[in-house]
Amino acid sequence: MASLVTKKSVLLARLVKNVGDCTKRLSSHFIYYPDNEKPVEGETTKMNMMQAINNAMDLTLKNDPTAVLFGEDVAFGGVFRCALGLQEKYGKDRVFNTPLCEQGIAGFGIGLATAGATAIAEIQFADYIFPAFDQIINEAAKVRYRSGGQFDCGALTIRTPCSAVGHGGLYHSQSPEAFFAHVPGLRVVVPRGPITAKGLLLSCIREKDPCVFLEPKILYRSAAEEVPVEDYTIPLGKAQVLREGDAATLIGWGTQVHVLLEVAQIAEEKLGVKCDVIDLQSILPWDEDTVCNSVKKTGRCLIAHEAPLTSGFGAELAATIQEECFLHLEAPISRVTGWDAPFPHVFEPFYLPDKWRCYQSLTEMLNY
Amino acid sequence: MSKIIPSVAKLLAGNTVTKVGAPVATTSSAKYSTKSEASFEIKPYKLHKLEKGPATTATLTSEDALKLYEQLAILRRIETASGNLYREKIIRGFCHLYSGQEAVAVGMRAAMRDVDTVITAYRCHGWTYLMGASVLGVLSELTGRRTGVSRGKGGSMHLYAKNFYGGNGIVGAQVPLGAGIGFAHKYKGDGGVNFALYGDGAANQGQLYEAYNMAKLWDLPCVFVCENNGYGMGTSMERSSASTDYYSRGDYIPGIWVDGMDVLATREATKFCIDWCTSGKGPLVMEMETYRYSGHSMSDPGTSYRTRDEIQEVRQTRDPITSYKDKILSNELATPDQLKEIDAKVRQEVDDATKQAKVEPEIGVEELAGDIYVDCVDPVIRGVIPSAPLQHISVAQRN
Numbered sequence: 073m074a075s076l077v078t079k080k081s082v083l084l085a086r087l088v089k090n091v092g093d094c095t096k097r098l099s100s101h102f103i104y105y106p107d108n109e110k111p112v113e114g115e116t117t118k119m120n121m122m123q124a125i126n127n128a129m130d131l132t133l134k135n136d137p138t139a140v141l142f143g144e145d146v147a148f149g150g151v152f153r154c155a156l157g158l159q160e161k162y163g164k165d166r167v168f169n170t171p172l173c174e175q176g177i178a179g180f181g182i183g184l185a186t187a188g189a190t191a192i193a194e195i196q197f198a199d200y201i202f203p204a205f206d207q208i209i210n211e212a213a214k215v216r217y218r219s220g221g222q223f224d225c226g227a228l229t230i231r232t233p234c235s236a237v238g239h240g241g242l243y244h245s246q247s248p249e250a251f252f253a254h255v256p257g258l259r260v261v262v263p264r265g266p267i268t269a270k271g272l273l274l275s276c277i278r279e280k281d282p283c284v285f286l287e288p289k290i291l292y293r294s295a296a297e298e299v300p301v302e303d304y305t306i307p308l309g310k311a312q313v314l315r316e317g318d319a320a321t322l323i324g325w326g327t328q329v330h331v332l333l334e335v336a337q338i339a340e341e342k343l344g345v346k347c348d349v350i351d352l353q354s355i356l357p358w359d360e361d362t363v364c365n366s367v368k369k370t371g372r373c374l375i376a377h378e379a380p381l382t383s384g385f386g387a388e389l390a391a392t393i394q395e396e397c398f399l400h401l402e403a404p405i406s407r408v409t410g411w412d413a414p415f416p417h418v419f420e421p422f423y424l425p426d427k428w429r430c431y432q433s434l435t436e437m438l439n440y
Numbered sequence: 441m442s443k444i445i446p447s448v449a450k451l452l453a454g455n456t457v458t459k460v461g462a463p464v465a466t467t468s469s470a471k472y473s474t475k476s477e478a479s480f481e482i483k484p485y486k487l488h489k490l491e492k493g494p495a496t497t498a499t500l501t502s503e504d505a506l507k508l509y510e511q512l513a514i515l516r517r518i519e520t521a522s523g524n525l526y527r528e529k530i531i532r533g534f535c536h537l538y539s540g541q542e543a544v545a546v547g548m549r550a551a552m553r554d555v556d557t558v559i560t561a562y563r564c565h566g567w568t569y570l571m572g573a574s575v576l577g578v579l580s581e582l583t584g585r586r587t588g589v590s591r592g593k594g595g596s597m598h599l600y601a602k603n604f605y606g607g608n609g610i611v612g613a614q615v616p617l618g619a620g621i622g623f624a625h626k627y628k629g630d631g632g633v634n635f636a637l638y639g640d641g642a643a644n645q646g647q648l649y650e651a652y653n654m655a656k657l658w659d660l661p662c663v664f665v666c667e668n669n670g671y672g673m674g675t676s677m678e679r680s681s682a683s684t685d686y687y688s689r690g691d692y693i694p695g696i697w698v699d700g701m702d703v704l705a706t707r708e709a710t711k712f713c714i715d716w717c718t719s720g721k722g723p724l725v726m727e728m729e730t731y732r733y734s735g736h737s738m739s740d741p742g743t744s745y746r747t748r749d750e751i752q753e754v755r756q757t758r759d760p761i762t763s764y765k766d767k768i769l770s771n772e773l774a775t776p777d778q779l780k781e782i783d784a785k786v787r788q789e790v791d792d793a794t795k796q797a798k799v800e801p802e803i804g805v806e807e808l809a810g811d812i813y814v815d816c817v818d819p820v821i822r823g824v825i826p827s828a829p830l831q832h833i834s835v836a837q838r839n
């Protein structure tokens with residue numbers, strides 16, 4: 073017991089030191105890896121993720137006369153300005169403010185979509201989606217099923233900014249994907265940057281099931297790349313392999329993908345090993361084939377997410393992977409995540425599964 | 441309390457617009473001022489389902505005049521300091537200033553008794569101070585330091601003090617809690633009243649109406665206070681609310697509209713509310729019309745959805761501190777020197793606390809896993825590195 077305690081405190085000390093060294097308080101905890109491959113040929117423009125989302129909604133409003141966009145302060149663009157200029161372009165009856173009432177916004181969107189409109193609802197922060205939880209879980213997800221397929225609200229997409237931003241504290245930092253991933257009937261999607269945000273959002277808007285689209289807010293401005301200007305979609309339910317190797321499979325989504333890309337790079341430089349890095353993109357339903365084929369190849373798997381460990385979406389992945397890949401596994405599946413604690417105001421750097429914590433777990437897994 | 445109300449109730453001016461009344465001169469007893477007391481007319485209240493409203497004349501002693509002035513000044517100063525600390529990047533995250541709205545909190549606090557309780561949203565720095573926290577406790581919570589009222593773990597929106605059930609980050613969520621706290625007052629029979637504050641934007645959250653209904657159904661000693669500052673973030677009240685008569689939106693709950701820029705009006709109205717609730721008549725809705733000078737939070741310049749002229753106009757004609765200052769000076773309840781003295785004292789106190797809030801240490805990382813549960817069944821908190829869990833600890837003293 074005593075030795076266990078000392079081991080823990082040494083680790084903790086190292087952890088604290090690492091954090092001190094590499095994430096000076098409140099500076100961003102990752103390096104952005106832009107996408108180099110374009111999903112379609114043709115003209116591109118440099119866009120950050122906010123502009124790419126704006127562009128996807130612009131195309132939707134232009135081409136789909138039933139499309140409407142609403143949410144708190146959306147008329148002047150919303151707090152992150154994703155809807156900037158759209159009211160001027162498409163009018164007040166198509167792009168409008170709602171009062172401050174998330175449950176009402178979700179329910180209104182469900183009704184609107186069920187009646188045939190393409191409804192894009194913005195919830196100002198993912199942390200504020202919980203007043204709307206009942207509508208999303210008990211209404212949106214179940215309309216099709218409980219009406220025997222007569223009604224659906226598939227034309228509803230709920231967009232909301234999520235995850236750590238550097239200084240968000242308790243109510244501007246949470247990553248609630250696992251809550252929604254527990255609900256058959258919903259689709260849950262998280263982009264990792266401008267190109268995927270545009271393509272995945274357009275897919276969600278057109279998908280005939282209700283979608284929760286979680287936008288890692290730290291990427292709105294910090295992530296920029298050359299985005300195709302034309303209309304394109306990226307398939308839902310499919311993961312992307314961003315880097316290939318045979319030593320281990322690293323799985324993440326949203327901001328965490330960039331942390332894992334750096335971890336893979338460090339592992340290659342320091343250890344001479346190559347890893348598969350997978351962006352899950354779709355949390356529900358998720359791409360079992362891509363994930364399991366990779367783990368069968370590498371025999372080792374690390375899953376990282378910002379949300380707490382217990383009942384995080386990593387748990388679902390780990391359970392399925394051990395079932396499907398049991399005889400291929402060379403080490404226990406490792407999860408590197410946020411702590412099982414509320415998201416603290418002063419401890420953000422300690423809370424996040426940053427590259428050093430992921431790297432440490434990876435080396436332990438490689439040496440298992 | 442009930443003694444005050446009937447005596448002033450007969451002074452009710454109904455709907456006639458009244459001008460600031462002439463001072464009632466009495467003998468001087470305070471140190472420098474020339475009068476010990478004066479009375480003031482209050483801008484008429486608007487009433488919903490009430491036959492009689494709060495007193496329309498307020499008596500102010502010179503002693504109280506100085507005390508209110510000091511509180512108004514210190515609240516303003518705390519916010520100025522917070523704004524500066526934010527600009528220096530010492531306060532990070534979210535920070536919502538109360539400047540312009542001081543008369544609401546200060547007047548209410550002046551009427552409240554020790555047994556009464558308050559819960560509000562995130563614009564909570566001033567309230568925390570008025571409920572007994574030190575300036576350092578407030579500012580060092582904002583800077584995330586150990587001396588902060590929540591040990592730096594909450595930050596700007598999550599301040600607490602005795603009988604102050606906190607700042608709350610989820611818009612509207614505090615209001616049903618207020619009904620619960622009101623029920624506790626009633627159940628315990630402690631005679632206390634709960635004041636649950638929310639904004640004009642929050643007034644459109646469904647849970648308010650659930651709280652209203654419970655409060656009236658069980659006649660709880662609970663006052664729902666809508667601080668109407670005209671905007672919820674960038675949306676003006678006309679664009680967010682089908683009815684902007686917030687004082688009447690409790691429907692079956694009587695309501696009062698109050699000039700929230702006049703500290704005497706908010707004080708008298710609050711006295712009335714306490715009297716009403718403690719005599720078992722159930723809840724009230726009180727709308728305080730006020731104004732916020734800053735943007736919604738520090739990241740909002742606050743000028744894209746309203747004009748600079750509008751802000752200037754309020755500052756010049758309705759500022760809760762300037763107008764009050766003029767009033768007490770012209771009625772000779774205080775001298776300019778006395779107020780200057782207070783200003784200097786306030787400046788010193790806030791400056792000292794500001795300096796201190798920059799150098800206090802942060803809590804240790806072991807508190808990341810502190811106070812998640814009262815007693816954690818599994819003493820370790822998992823996450824990040826499964827092989828190195830944190831120990832769950834109890835930081836707060838338990839009684």
Ligand SMILES: Cc1ncc(C[n+]2csc(CCOP(=O)(O)OP(=O)(O)O)c2C)c(N)n1
Nearest residue numbers: 200609610611639640641642669671672673
């Ligand atoms: C449930 C929820 N939705 C949205 C927000 C984001 N938000 C914070 S304050 C605010 C505006 C509130 O306006 P109002 O109630 O008038 O209060 P004021 O800021 O004017 O004091 C909004 C939309 C939130 N904190 N919680």
Ligand SMILES: [Mg+2]
Nearest residue numbers: 639640671672
């Ligand atoms: Mg407001």
